[in-house]
């Protein structure tokens with residue numbers, strides 16, 4: 001008899017994981033990158049150069065540059081953040097982490113206790129929402145429109161909370177290519193957001209991991225840069241621009257915050273070779289790599305849009321995203337996205353159901369999130385056609401696809 005570990009597991013843990021049995025043939029989930037767009041040769045050369053020049057640093061968990069991470073990479077970020085996001089900071093204001101997910105964990109661990117309240121966009125990154133649920137946090141969701149988080153709704157929510165004597169711990173926002181809506185908060189809303197946050201003495205937690213992926217190449221100045229009172233914690237990542245498996249992200253924050261995050265980062269430092277390779281690679285190639293990647297992603301988006309129009313027609317409603325790697329799609333009301341996910345998965349298509357990406361389960365019931373960055377153009381076309389078939393079989397919509405009318409009982 002195998003030893004029974006079950007009684008040892010403390011209550012409150014997430015449910016046990018199912019064993020991985022392989023990815024779906026058509027995978028439109030996960031914020032993965034485009035394998036064909038990965039600069040493997042340049043990364044290999046950068047790793048080799050980093051190892052020959054700096055390899056002996058790997059004998060030290062912190063690469064001999066201290067607990068905030070590899071300093072040449074932080075120095076690259078200082079320049080990049082100034083150029084692209086308008087952020088004036090120095091290497092000591094930056095802390096490297098193991099993916100920006102670790103940044104979420106650290107900030108949450110430093111600032112939140114069960115029963116606390118935070119504010120975020122109503123539709124929001126699942127990895128963020130899960131973390132709040134697990135910590136027993138009250139989440140107040142602010143509706144979005146095509147311009148991102150609605151400031152009138154935020155103002156009302158803050159006033160309502162104040163009337164109840166509740167001061168939210170922070171406003172978490174993904175202002176530049178929001179996940180899942182892909183909206184971008186413009187400068188005037190950014191100003192309003194900062195003004196409201198200041199008026200209510202609430203800090204802002206700015207998650208900026210998609211900001212390099214705006215098709216026009218122009219992003220609004222970061223909230224961190226605009227804040228006069230230094231009440232913003234800014235996090236970013238190399239996952240969306242270079243490769244998610246490197247697991248390299250970063251936090252930019254005042255020392256009062258970093259000094260509380262550092263003791264909570266108990267993994268003795270993030271992957272050293274990854275940071276060294278990125279420092280080498282980014283100095284030489286980042287600026288020219290990212291526009292190439294944006295072109296690849298936008299071409300895939302166009303393929304997905306064409307496939308949705310062809311297969312779903314007016315049954316799939318969405319706004320053309322100004323950047324990023326996903327589409328937030330509204331299907332007809334009869335579609336239960338949670339059921340669609342299961343039925344589609346059984347047929348080999350994986351999609352993210354809206355209710356897992358929103359705190360408003362009714363609003364998001366018939367919505368799905370589709371990632372277009374990693375599948376090929378053919379996979380996008382075939383996968384969306386299959387998704388339409390499954391959707392029609394399960395819910396009777398779309399009634400027509402590829403301009404062919406079908407009885408729902410046919411498929």
Ligand SMILES: Cc1ncc(COP(=O)(O)O)c(C=O)c1O
Nearest residue numbers: 031099100101125179237239249
């Ligand atoms: C909004 C947002 N924040 C953070 C992350 C985590 O990214 P990583 O840990 O790979 O940096 C993601 C990944 O999809 C995301 O969409």
